Amino acid sequence: MTDYLDLNRANWDDRAVAHTASPDYQVSRFADDPQFLSEVVRFDQPRLGDVAGLRGVHLQCHIGTDTLSLARLGATMTGLDFSGASLASARSLAASAGAAVDFVESDVYSARSALTGEFDLVYTGIGALCWLPDIKRWARTVASLLAPGGRLFVREGHPVLWSLDYERTDGLLSITEPYFETTEPQVYDEASTYVATEHVFTHTVTHEWNHGIGEIVTAVLEAGLVLTGLEEHQSVPWNAITGRMQHIGDGEYQLTDRPARLPHSYTLQATRPAV
Known part of the structure; x- marks a missing residue:
C-alpha cells in the first residue's frame, strides 16, 4: 500500500494554499477583529x-483558525x-492576530513524542x-496526552454521512461506502475541495477511513477515558452533499429534504479520570 501519510500530506499541503486564500475560512477577519471566532468554535462554545486557563492541544489543526x-x-x-x-x-x-x-x-x-507535558483539553x-486508519490507536494517543481530569472534545462528521453515495440525483440517501473501519482505505481522486476556490490541485488522490460511532466510543472507553457526552446533530459545517443541502446560518448546512433522516455530525466528550 502506498504510504497514506505521504499521499495525504501532499494533498493537504496543496489544500493549505487554497484554504488560506478562500473566503470561506475568513482568515483576514482574525487580524481585523480581535474578537472574531471561527464558525466551528462558535458552534462548539x-x-x-x-x-480559560486550560492548556490545550488541537490535533490535526490545519491552518489554525479553530486553534x-x-x-x-x-x-x-x-x-x-x-x-x-x-x-x-x-x-x-x-502572528497577524498577535496570538x-x-x-x-x-x-x-506521533503526537505523544512530539509534544511536551500533559493537556487539560485535547480538541x-x-x-x-x-x-x-486505526481509531483505537488514536484514542490511546489522546489518553496519553490528557492530564488527570483532562477532557477530550470532538466534533466530527457523522460516519453515516461519510458512508453515503454523493453522486445520486434521485433524492434518495444511499449507503455505498463502508460505515465501519476497514483495513484497506477508501481511495479517492478529487480535483476539488470543500471551500470556494479557483486553485488548481496537483495532488488529488487521498486514502481515507470511516469509523462507526460504536467503534469510536469503544476505542475511547478502552483507552481508559470516561464518556461524558455524545450528541448527534442535524447540521454540519460545510456543504457536504452538493445540490442537496441548504445553508441554515452560522456556517452550518443541513439536508434540504427531511433533514431528520440523516445524522449530519456529532459531538463526543470524554475525560481522563482524575485518580
Missing part, C-alpha cells in the same frame, strides 16, 4: 464551556498537524478522524 479561536477564549493552545504548508499558514495567521499559539509538525500517532475538529 455552548458545549465547550469555559476553557486561534480557542486561544481567544482563554486557553493556552498548541496546534499539531502533519502538513508543513498548513502550519506555515497557521503561524502566519497567529501566542505554538504549532508543532507531526502526524497524530479534534471536523474532518479529522477520516484520515486515520
